[in-house]
Amino acid sequence: MVRCLILFIVSLALLTTMSFATEIYRSTDQYGNTVFSDTPPKNSTPVELPPINTAPPTEVSDTAHRKKPSVTVNMSNQISIQSPANGDIIPNGRIPTTIRVTTREKLAPSQRIVIELNGQKLSNSSSTQYTIPLLSRGPHRIHASLIDQTGKAISKDSVDIMVYQPGN
Known part of the structure; x- marks a missing residue:
């Protein structure tokens, strides 16, 4: 039972990574517009994409200690x-x-x-x-x-x- 579960999880992980690793193709349509697709039409070329940016998140400091600027402008001026x-x-x-x-x-x-x-x-x-x-x-x-x-x-x-x- 445990082996089946592990096999299922591994195959699911492989399927999801395969769907993200599809090739992207560039071609030109009959009107001269550039078209991108995941299926290779006639006269298309594969597009090389840069690696995905996976920068770690930044930590947000607590803003409760931040002081508000003091405003001394008289708001009753007319x-x-x-x-x-x-x-x-x-x-x-x-x-x-x-x-x-x-x-x-x-x-x-x-x-x-x-x-x-x-x-x-x-x-x-x-x-x-x-x-x-x-x-x-x-x-x-x-x-x-x-x-x-x-x-x-x-x-x-x-x-x-x-x-x-x-x-x-």
């Missing part, structure tokens, strides 16, 4: 769009329009201001103003966000404006 004001009418969109924002407190070095026009990012910096050289006729939404070091918005503000072109 942003506000000063100009143009909500509801402003820009009489000539061909003249550059400057967007000015303020923050309640001084920006931390890790904070930045993102200014968008109609959902399109115009500025991503520490600058509190951005000049748009040309505004098309019609309604526009200006959006400003104060972003922290992780990329999260701390504070947001937006205004809606209307732009006219000369002669309309």
